[in-house]
Structures are given as structure tokens and as C-alpha cells.
Amino acid sequence: MGFTRWGLKKSPWVYHVNTGACNNCDIEVLDLLTPRFDVERFGIQLVGTPRHADALVVTGICTRQCRPRLQEIYRQTPKPCVVFVIGVCALTGGIFHDAYHRWGRVDDAIREVDPNAIFAYVPGCPPKPEAMAIGVLKALAML
């Protein structure tokens, strides 16, 4: 167990889920892969399918349309996996809190599927890339 746990800490592969974000957080997430921040130093890679992912990076308010899709993606991700809730919209709804198309919080949507899901929250509108990087590293250190 120790060896695989070490591997999980050293190479989290990330799948990016947009559940109705305004694209601002998404740009900041992509900034993490650029030479300035380069999260591949910590083994973090963006992968194209949830089957390969160890972490879901969820941005945006959870819209009613996106809720079943987000839950399906969570079910498709092999466990153990971590959910990173990025941006104030995903945490609380932010300025879209009372919008007609909003379902609720991202973590509530995922807890409907798996009550024991692991979450890490990075607030901000959008959060700075540095904030996201340190959030990811702190979450990994606590695994």
C-alpha cells in the first residue's frame, strides 16, 4: 500500500471538468501547465479521459444540465480519486448563486453519488495559479 500511495502523491493525473464556468477559471487552470508554473515538476499531467484520472478539477457552478454528467464522470473515474473544487462558483455559486439554471454546490452533487468522496477547495474568482498549485500540493500532502 505504501508504494502505490507514494505513486499517487507523486503523479496525480488530472481531468478537467467544466460544469458551467465562465471560462475564467479554465484559463487559469491551463496556466498551470505553461512554462511559468509547470506543474509537471510535481508529476501533474492533464489527461483526456476520466478513466486515467486521479483527480477531477471541477470549475463552474453546477448547472442542472451538468449535474448528471458530473456524477457520471465521477462514477467513471477509478478510485481512489480526489475532487478539486476550483473557484468560488463551484464552492458556493458566487455571483450566480440565485440564478435559475443553477442546481447547487459541486460537492453536494458528487456526495449524492459517493458520500465518502474526498474534496479540496480553492476559492477565488478566478483563483490564482499559485493558489491552485499550493492547494493541490497541500491536498496531496494530507492523503
Place this chain on the structure above:
Amino acid sequence: MDIGWVILVFALATVGTTVLGLLSKWVDRKVTARIQWRVGPPWYQTIADVAKLLGKETIVPATARKWTFLLAPVVGFAGTAVAASVLWGANLSGTGFIGDLIVVVYLLTMPSLAIIVGGIASGNPVSALGASREMKLVFSYELPFILALVTVIIQAGGTLRLNGILEHQAASGMVIGSFSGVIAFLVAILCGQAKLGLVPFDIPEAETEIMAGPFTEYSGAPLAVFYLMKALLLATVPIFLITVFWGGFREGWQVLWTVPVYVLILVLFVLIRNTNPRLRIDQALKFFWFGLTPLSALAVVLAIFGL
């Protein structure tokens, strides 16, 4: 030669080549990062990837053929491992048999076959699309690849034994030293690029178009075996090219001389990968059939005339 000795050679060659391949994969990622002005991952990155994948849950999709889906990566890994051990055996201990060159060429297509079978067995339309592209890619690059090897066979006086090729090169100079050898080597490098699925020819797993291609549905341990298979192939293809074109590594100083050649071939792969955009499958087919096949045919003709 008794069976215990064969199993020992196979186990040593498999483990050794896999470790070499994992290190090569790290070199690939590190050089890519440096080209893109990044820092890049630490040296144990590929080992951590494998360790993590082994600890993950293995999901078999409801639409998949379970046993084909799970066995495909193992078959691909085993095929590449046998190819690697034949190459190590021919180089270091001089063992071999008539036609082992042909066997190695066939075994080196096993990973592609495993990718095709696994992709189709996973029952995902995206995987099937990737598998179909992989099939077309195999049909494209095999022809110039084999013609490039025919050049070597003609230069070595028609022998189909790897040892015969090595002895010929030890006696009368490396194949790469001749004009036809250089052309054949360039063709073989580009075909190796397609065999390894690196960027100008990573059409089967184009992640911007079809997620991860045939690997889309794989997770956990089967994905780890595919990862190891790719690493093994990344080490085996340069070793094959060194054996066939650069005189192999038979004893003493030649083993040391092989190290810079290996790094050179690996970095050549990485540089081609980082300086080219991805082709479409029809462009790749045209490139291999109408670009490289005449070139390797020219190499064959030159080799017949002894150039």
C-alpha cells in the same frame, strides 16, 4: 541450451529493458520540458506513474469483452519483451537462429496489434476509431520499414540472422557508414517514430480529437501494463536500430560506445516529436507510401550496387 537458461535470459532482458525504457521515457519528458522552457518531472516520475496505476481500481466497461480487454496489454507487453530478449541475446551472448530478424520484425508489431485488439474490445466508439487509425498506420509504415531492413540484409550478404548482420558489420564496417545505409536509417527512424506513436504519427491516440484513442477505457493495472509496454518499446526500437545499423554492442568498448548512440537516437525521436505537428491519417499514409517507400527502394537499389 536448456530451458532454465532461456527463462533467465528472458527475465533479465525484460526487467532490464523495462527499467531502461522507463528511464528513456523520463528522458523524453525531461527533454520535451527543456525544449518548452519548463523544468520537467523528477527522475523517478515514470516509476511513480506505474506504481500509482497499479494501485488504482480496474474498471471493465459493461460493453467490453472482458478477457480480450484485459489480456490485450499483457500480450503486447509479452511480445515486446520477447523481441527485447532476442536482441539482447544476439548482441551479448551471440545466440540466435536462422530468421530471427524476421521474428523480431513480427514481434515489434505485437504492441500495435495489442492496441488494436484492446481498443476494439473495449466497446467504446472513440477507442474503435483509434484502433482503426492504428491499423491504417501499421499498414503505412511496415512497407518502408521492411524495405529499409532489406537494404541491411543485402549489405550483409543475404543473411537473415541478427548474428550474421553483426558479424558482417564487425568485419566490414557499420551499415550506417555506407550511403544506402544512411538513407535506410533515416527511413527506419521515421518508421520507428510511427511505431512508438510519437507526435507526428500519434494519430491513433490524438488526445485533442479522440481523448486517448484505444486507451480511453483502460484504467488501473491494464493501463499500467500498456504504459510499461510503451516504455519497453521505447527502449527496444533504439536497441534494434543500433543492432541493425550501428554494429550492435558485442564486447568491451563497443558497449560503452553504444550509450551515446542510444541517447542520440532517443533524442532524435524526441526532437522530431517536439518540432512537428500531428498529421492526419491520410497524410501519414501518403508520406509513408509515396515519400518513404520510394526512398527506401532507392536505398535497396544502391545496396545492390554496393554503395
